[in-house]
Amino acid sequence: MRSIGPGGPVREFLQGAALLPRGLGLCLRNPRLLVLGLIPAVIAGILYSAALITMLAFLPxxxxxxxxxxDDWSAGWRDLIQVLAGIALVGFSGLIGVLTFTAFTLLIGDxxxxxxSGLVEQRFGGVPDEVEVPWWRSLGRSLVDSLRLIALSVLFGIPLFVLGFLPLVGQTVVPVLGAAVGGWLLAVELTGVPFQRRGRRLAxxxxxxxxxxxxxxxxxVAVFACFLLPLGAILLMPGAVAGxxxxxxxxxxxxVEAPAVGPA
Known part of the structure; x- marks a missing residue:
């Protein structure tokens, strides 16, 4: 394992963000990777879009x-708190939606x-310590790990939802915290496949x-921000997996630099 380099945490953060476009570039250069990644993402996207539309319809x-x-407050204060509640609900739904979308998509598209993931690793030298795991066992492990991460996202999401009611703080600080929490959980979620390939679990x-x-x-955080864009989670899922x-x-x-083995 490696530690923070001489450029400091900011440089490391930017290098991490650059892995998403790098992964997307690998997929765009190989239509097979792109199509493979889009199939489960489109299926999940249809289901989640229906859920989002339903939620927005009942938002008021x-x-x-x-x-x-x-209910007994004056009309002005009551309307203000309801607007803030609506913003908080949308933010909470976005955080939980992005995280559960990723978990659900990874499960159905395992x-x-x-x-x-395997083709990307082959491009840069393969996996010398690869562990063969039956697909049913891999799926079971992915399900357990995904449920744990979803539970964590809800655990963190509830206090963020409550803080979203606070004027100014709820619309400035809370979204940043939500992106940081969501970004960390997405990084843990998306790296599940390459770590399982080496026989390593969630811990x-x-x-x-x-x-x-x-x-x-x-x-x-780069993945989280892009997944919030319309169709972002669907179109960028292959690149996120490669990244x-x-x-x-x-x-x-x-x-992760010079290609070493085979085409990607």
Whole structure:
């Protein structure tokens, strides 16, 4: 594993963010990788879009429900707190949606993303210590790890949701905290495939990424921000998976520069 380089945490953060466009570039140069990554992402995208549309349709009612304590307030203050509640609900839904979308997409697309990650690693030298894991066992591990990370996202998301009610702080500081938390969890989630390929579980992932926290945060925050864009999570999922393979190699001290083996 590697530690923060001489350029400091800011440079490491930017290098981590650059892994996403690098991963996307690898996929764009190989249509096979792009198509493999888009299939499960499109399926998940359709389901999540339906859920988002439903949530937005009922947003005014939901805002009134969570601000029941303001029913007796004056109209001006009641309307203000309901607007803030609506903003907080959208922010909370965005955080949970991005994280659960990634987990759900990785689960249904496990064979596809295993292939993408494997081809990327082959390009830069392969995996000398690869561990063969049956697909059913890999899927079971992914399910358990994903449920743990979703639980963590909800655990962090609830206080962020509450803080979202605070004027100014809820619309400035909280989104930044949400991006940092969401970015970290996405980095942990997306590196699951390359770490499982080496026989390493969730605890190993977290330990390795903590050693390279600015790098991991840079990648995760970039993914989080792009996934918030319309269709971003669908179109960029292949690049995120490829970038996560590069991130895993970086934190494990493996080469990610000159191609060494085979085409990607």
């Amino acid at each position: 009612e939901l805002s009134r429900t969570v601000t029941w304590f303001a 064979p596809f993303y295993e292939t993408i 190993d992932r977290r330990a390795a990424l903590r050693t390279n926290r600015p790098l991991a945060l840079g990648f995760g 996560a393979a590069l991130l895993a190699r970086r934190v494990l001290g493996l080469p």
